[in-house]
Amino acid sequence: MGLGKWDHIQAVGKIPSVKARWVERFGREMTTEDIDSIYQTFMPLQKAKVADHAAPIPHALDVVNG
Structure with missing residues (x-):
């Protein structure tokens, strides 16, 4: 799957075009804050939409639960 969401947001913020737009808008580089x-804004939105775009894999719970 690649990067976790927090790390993905950080990586996107380092893309030169995104970084330039961020600095233009906020007058500084993106911080961890x-x-x-x-991240805190995005995660509830993502969780709310997952059910709309995902389907359980048949018998997956049986495999996980042993």
Whole structure:
């Protein structure tokens, strides 16, 4: 799956075009506090939408539960 969401947000913030737009908008580079804020805002939205776009894998719970 790649990076975790927090790390992904941080990586996106380091993309030169994104970084430039962030600095233009906020007058400074993205901080860990900014990443925390974005993450805290994003995660509930993602969790709310997962059910709309996911289907359980048949018998997956049986495998996980042994």
